[in-house]
Amino acid sequence: MKDKRAIILTVLGTIAFAVVPFFLDVDTSYFAYFLFLSFCYTVIAQGWNFVAGYTGQISLGQHAFFGLGAYTTAIIWLHDITKTGYYFDPVTMMLSGLVPVILAILVGIPLLSRLRGDYFALGTLGVGEIVKVIFVKGGAFTGASDGLHLPSTMFESMKPYYWTGLILALFATAVVYLLTRSRIGLALRAIREDEMSAAAHGIHILKYKIFAFAVGAFLAGLCGSLYAYYLLHINPDAVLKLDWTLYPILMCVIGGNGTIMGPIIGAFFVTALFSVSNIYLVQMHPILSGTLIILVMKFMPRGLIGLIDTIKSRR
Amino acid sequence: MLEYLSFGLIIQLLVNGILFGTMYGIAAIGLSLIFGTMRIIFLAQGTTIIFLAYICYWLFTLFGVDPYLSLILVVPISLLLGAGFYHALFKEAAALEDKNISLLIAVGLMFLVENLMTVIWTANPRSILTTYTSLVFRPMGINIPFTRLIALLMAVLSASGVLLFLKKTLIGMAVRAASEDMVSATLVGISPHRVNAVAFAIGIGLAGIAGIGVATIYPFDPVYGFIFALKALISLALGGIGNVYGALLGGILLGLIESLASFFLSGGWSDAISYAVFLIVLMFRPEGLFVRAMLKT
Amino acid sequence: MENHLLEVKGLDVLYGDVQAVWDVSLHVDEGTIVALLGANGAGKTTLLKTISGIMHPKRGEILFWGKPLSKLKPQEVVDIGISHVPEGRRLFSKLTVLENLKLGAYPPRTRPLFAQSLERAYSLFPVLKARNDQKAGSLSGGEQQMLAIARAIMACPNLLMLDEPSLGLSPLFVKAIFELIYALNHQKVTVLLVEQNVHQALKIAHQAYVLKTGKIVMGGSGDELLADPEVQKAYIGERWSKR
Numbered sequence: 001m002k003d004k005r006a007i008i009l010t011v012l013g014t015i016a017f018a019v020v021p022f023f024l025d026v027d028t029s030y031f032a033y034f035l036f037l038s039f040c041y042t043v044i045a046q047g048w049n050f051v052a053g054y055t056g057q058i059s060l061g062q063h064a065f066f067g068l069g070a071y072t073t074a075i076i077w078l079h080d081i082t083k084t085g086y087y088f089d090p091v092t093m094m095l096s097g098l099v100p101v102i103l104a105i106l107v108g109i110p111l112l113s114r115l116r117g118d119y120f121a122l123g124t125l126g127v128g129e130i131v132k133v134i135f136v137k138g139g140a141f142t143g144a145s146d147g148l149h150l151p152s153t154m155f156e157s158m159k160p161y162y163w164t165g166l167i168l169a170l171f172a173t174a175v176v177y178l179l180t181r182s183r184i185g186l187a188l189r190a191i192r193e194d195e196m197s198a199a200a201h202g203i204h205i206l207k208y209k210i211f212a213f214a215v216g217a218f219l220a221g222l223c224g225s226l227y228a229y230y231l232l233h234i235n236p237d238a239v240l241k242l243d244w245t246l247y248p249i250l251m252c253v254i255g256g257n258g259t260i261m262g263p264i265i266g267a268f269f270v271t272a273l274f275s276v277s278n279i280y281l282v283q284m285h286p287i288l289s290g291t292l293i294i295l296v297m298k299f300m301p302r303g304l305i306g307l308i309d310t311i312k313s314r315r
Numbered sequence: 316m317l318e319y320l321s322f323g324l325i326i327q328l329l330v331n332g333i334l335f336g337t338m339y340g341i342a343a344i345g346l347s348l349i350f351g352t353m354r355i356i357f358l359a360q361g362t363t364i365i366f367l368a369y370i371c372y373w374l375f376t377l378f379g380v381d382p383y384l385s386l387i388l389v390v391p392i393s394l395l396l397g398a399g400f401y402h403a404l405f406k407e408a409a410a411l412e413d414k415n416i417s418l419l420i421a422v423g424l425m426f427l428v429e430n431l432m433t434v435i436w437t438a439n440p441r442s443i444l445t446t447y448t449s450l451v452f453r454p455m456g457i458n459i460p461f462t463r464l465i466a467l468l469m470a471v472l473s474a475s476g477v478l479l480f481l482k483k484t485l486i487g488m489a490v491r492a493a494s495e496d497m498v499s500a501t502l503v504g505i506s507p508h509r510v511n512a513v514a515f516a517i518g519i520g521l522a523g524i525a526g527i528g529v530a531t532i533y534p535f536d537p538v539y540g541f542i543f544a545l546k547a548l549i550s551l552a553l554g555g556i557g558n559v560y561g562a563l564l565g566g567i568l569l570g571l572i573e574s575l576a577s578f579f580l581s582g583g584w585s586d587a588i589s590y591a592v593f594l595i596v597l598m599f600r601p602e603g604l605f606v607r608a609m610l611k612t
Numbered sequence: 613m614e615n616h617l618l619e620v621k622g623l624d625v626l627y628g629d630v631q632a633v634w635d636v637s638l639h640v641d642e643g644t645i646v647a648l649l650g651a652n653g654a655g656k657t658t659l660l661k662t663i664s665g666i667m668h669p670k671r672g673e674i675l676f677w678g679k680p681l682s683k684l685k686p687q688e689v690v691d692i693g694i695s696h697v698p699e700g701r702r703l704f705s706k707l708t709v710l711e712n713l714k715l716g717a718y719p720p721r722t723r724p725l726f727a728q729s730l731e732r733a734y735s736l737f738p739v740l741k742a743r744n745d746q747k748a749g750s751l752s753g754g755e756q757q758m759l760a761i762a763r764a765i766m767a768c769p770n771l772l773m774l775d776e777p778s779l780g781l782s783p784l785f786v787k788a789i790f791e792l793i794y795a796l797n798h799q800k801v802t803v804l805l806v807e808q809n810v811h812q813a814l815k816i817a818h819q820a821y822v823l824k825t826g827k828i829v830m831g832g833s834g835d836e837l838l839a840d841p842e843v844q845k846a847y848i849g850e851r852w853s854k855r
Contacts, residue, residue: 052415058418114599126590127590257415293420293422297420489715491706498666500704503690504690
């Protein structure tokens with residue numbers, strides 16, 4: 001019953017978002033930009049939500065996957081690998097999602113088989129930093145610290161960005177939703193609750209953990225691809241900064257960890273807050289973020305969804 | 316002739332590494348204490364060190380207080396700050412199952428303090444210059460800067476002090492016990508808040524000492540904090556959590572790796588090497604390199 | 613109105629979403645040994661954990677000398693005189709025997725009596741004195757159990773709660789443990805004993821309760837339950853001889 005309601009809300013919400021460009025001038029409206037950013041963050045937040053919220057593996061290396069996706073898109077375009085002349089080529093975007101998956105598997109096998117919990121988190125942090133160095137040192141191929149430039153002539157209007165962002169956000173949410181309702185989701189939940197008994201029941205722990213990790217990587221890479229088309233100038237500082245790991249985590253936790261709507265609500269809420277503070281208090285922005293994080297974590301650790309639940313149960 | 320030169324150079328590199336590595340080690344001991352009792356990775360450790368370095372700097376610049384003398388002020392301030400951090404920020408979060416919350420609070424604190432420092436004190440690098448900051452001993456042709464030597468001394472003394480505290484005092488024993496099994500600790504009457512606050516206080520106290528070390532050795536700026544925190548984490552992994560001298564040695568080892576790597580390879584790669592070593596140790600010797608007995612997770 | 617040392621009234625305890633203890637009422641009189649019996653998962657450990665403050669009840673009361681306990685934290689419970697030796701001993705394995713004992717006397721009220729308590733511990737558990745400076749983790753299973761009990765009595769408790777002290781021990785140690793419990797009781801320590809070793813437990817217990825899926829199904833004196841045919845059949849086995 002709750003599910004049906006959520007699905008109807010989502011459909012209505014999507015339709016509402018989809019028609020916004022017909023009422024607002026997407027190219028100049030800050031509100032539309034805010035929505036676009038929120039869609040972006042929703043994608044990567046859902047990815048992290050799946051890995052950490054549902055399976056309990058805290059990954060601090062999402063920014064590596066994000067950056068990898070961005071660079072993949074840039075490289076494919078610049079070397080004209082897919083021979084397409086337009087942005088948002090689905091093939092390119094899929095590839096940008098898959099390359100991080102390769103990294104995730106390569107890195108995930110040793111990391112997930114040997115490291116538990118906090119150690120795994122530290123390991124992903126280390127991987128993220130190593131990836132950063134590799135890109136800075138990558139020479140002409142990755143453009144070193146200056147990065148790669150996509151031609152800005154292709155940028156005609158924000159509209160395709162907006163809708164692609166919406167589609168991706170929907171896609172990410174749908175993927176996570178379907179996975180969690182599937183047998184895979186059940187297995188992952190079993191692993192999170194009690195790994196030993198899950199193993200005793202024949203669940204191949206490593207395989208599932210890597211799968212979850214890969215899904216998180218895929219979504220991050222996808223988001224990176226979208227952002228690459230938007231940013232046009234892809235350099236290590238912009239696409240490999242730790243913010244891309246920390247903001248999604250913040251959004252998931254503020255929205256409500258381990259839920260489907262949580263990352264969405266969190267993404268919108270945090271983006272809104274950052275946008276507002278960016279306009280009115282430019283310099284203070286990170287100070288505000290820091291204070292906000294602390295306050296929310298202290299007083300609302302279960303996020304906005306948790307708060308809503310608490311209010312509902314009090315009635 | 317050439318061989319003599321390169322041998323001396325190697326020694327110099329090793330000495331450099333050891334001398335600076337102790338600062339990482341001190342930071343790592345602090346992290347170890349905090350992680351041991353609360354299972355929190357206090358990512359804001361590096362930024363706190365820089366903050367305390369600024370305190371040392373301003374005491375010197377505005378009031379002429381000699382950096383080493385300022386230990387008398389900085390250490391108590393740090394201890395109080397640590398206890399304050401715990402009570403104001405981490406008290407409730409430490410009891411929660413979801414360790415993400417504490418992690419995020421630490422991150423929030425890092426953002427907050429780092430940018431507060433940038434806004435108030437600007438991003439310009441600061442350094443302290445006194446009569447002795449350029450003093451260099453040259454035994455056998457090896458350069459040993461005075462300030463780095465003192466930093467080493469401070470590191471060893473404070474590590475020993477912490478160890479004595481943990482072994483000889485009842486509350487120190489309580490911290491060790493709580494790090495091993497918090498629930499059992501409560502069953503003998505130990506208050507989790509008490510040991511957590513003590514661990515935090517000492518952790519930040521050590522940050523204060525590291526801050527003075529950093530202030531006297533390098534020019535520093537607000538952004539350096541995060542990098543320093545990562546280095547401290549790596550040192551901790553190398554040395555093993557729960558091992559005081561181990562963490563110090565881990566820092567020294569990292570200093571050595573950095574020193575050698577940055578000489579033979581260009582800048583960015585030495586960082587990559589450090590992280591690679593970090594990963595390898597995490598995966599194959601998670602209990603650290605300096606622990607003889609195997610710890611069961 | 614009897615004044616019991618410990619009184620549990622109508623306790624409901626949940627383990628997450630699962631109810632582990634259903635409307636449990638029991639009492640422990642000063643100077644006695646009370647045994648709490650039942651199969652694995654019957655709720656015995658949950659009950660002890662609730663008394664010592666690790667868990668909190670959804671409903672019901674726990675009274676110690678008539679004063680309610682349910683809001684207290686574990687370290688406060690130790691302070692008022694209840695010591696809990698948990699299942700699996702849970703010593704501080706990286707600390708030495710002596711350090712474990714020192715920590716046993718952590719509550720401030722116990723510290724002036726430390727020297728005496730230590731002497732008492734050594735006299736009851738001579739093997740510990742020999743292993744004084746060894747790391748607790750290096751002791752054998754039986755020695756660890758002894759250390760765990762010794763550590764608990766360093767806090768000079770009025771009520772000592774033991775969760776399956778004989779679990780996993782050799783018959784020699786099992787015998788020693790039960791003799792110890794008897795001796796402690798003789799020294800005026802009240803004991804609440806959770807045990808799977810029903811026969812031995814009932815032999816020394818003044819009172820006993822049987823828990824089944826979270827509910828008390830039987831209660832009475834130790835001798836009564838020992839003679840009860842149902843208890844015999846369920847827990848002791850067909851062949852049984854009175855000693």
